[in-house]
Amino acid sequence: MNRQDKTVSLMRLMAPAALFSLAIGLAPAVAPADEETESLVLLRTSYLAGNRTEEEFVRCVSKKIRSGAKRPNIYAEQEFVDELYPWLEPRTMPRESADLSEFMQRPGVGEAIRRKGVRYMVWLSGQTLREGSGGSLSCAAGPGGAGCFGVAWWQNNSEYTASVWDMSELSDMGAMKAAVRGTSVIPALVIPIPIIARTREKACDSLASQLRDYLDLD
């Protein structure tokens, strides 16, 4: 291959990466919120009430809510909790909509909610639990190679609830649920082939879809 051919080959290899980098540079890092849709915040209910909702689930729901036709502004959970400290801590947060009047009268809270334009507080509860497992999978390596044999399985159950509070009416708008159960399997004849049931992701999809529909974001 002569020098010119080498140069052309190198440019052909680099062109897609260069175009990709240009696209990334031009695209906004985060899709901007629509100005006309109201803001909301997703919060986890208190662990003092036994709730163990995963932080990743809140982020997933937040991302999927913003994937609809309307993209509301969603405040990041921890930043919002920090800004309203100490009134959204596990011990001090409002437990039910009947507590909203008192919550809004806390020093600075009502003003902060109005200033930030928060129309809805969405309270998430629930978690993904592994309910059972079984099977046997063993792997070994030696001079002639490595491999696994057997099958392992486990069952996940993802159940979540979202309660929506209207901050302008100070009322409970209702609740929606998502429950997904699935079994993950890893069979192996030399090479393990995982078949993972992504129950949490499916529950996230379901709950976000219900919220988009309920809040008229589609």
Add this chain to the structure above:
Amino acid sequence: MALGTVAMAIAGCGGTVNLSADFPAPMTQRLPLTAQVQYPEGFREFSHVEEALDTTRWTIALGRPSMRMLDSILGSCLTLAPADGAGSNPDLIIEPEILRFEFGVPGRSKVDIPAAWVEFNIRITTADGAPLTRLKIPGYGEGSQRSSGLGRSLSEAAEYALRDAGATLTQELGQDAAILALVGSGS
């Protein structure tokens, strides 16, 4: 809230947990009083050290993060005078003390998630040393079930315990009868 850093001991499990979080200033009404906070000797370097029968050893550095939390809370609830007292005539002298700290981790305690408990004793006197009030401030926190390790979850639990204590202190300061009486007396 940034997670604390964990330095793992070379031998065995356990480690040193340093809490690096900043504690937010509370949303509260500032009382019309000035105060000087006097931390006892050794408060800044206070650490909780616990060894289990299986030689697991955890060291949780609490002094500095507790000071950050208390400075944030007290600085929002009151007007703080310089610690050295130069040029000030405060209404209150506040002496905090860490009474106790405990934690539980799955497998060692009857908890399914790392948890921490802390209790502060806040002694408040007037500028001339007369006892005014004493506040017992508890805090409880839980870590999350994360794959990044027990140390990070424990750090999270300790930070939430301090935040909870800060929330309690914010409420107690605004409701304490002796402090409110001092405010009412126009001092």
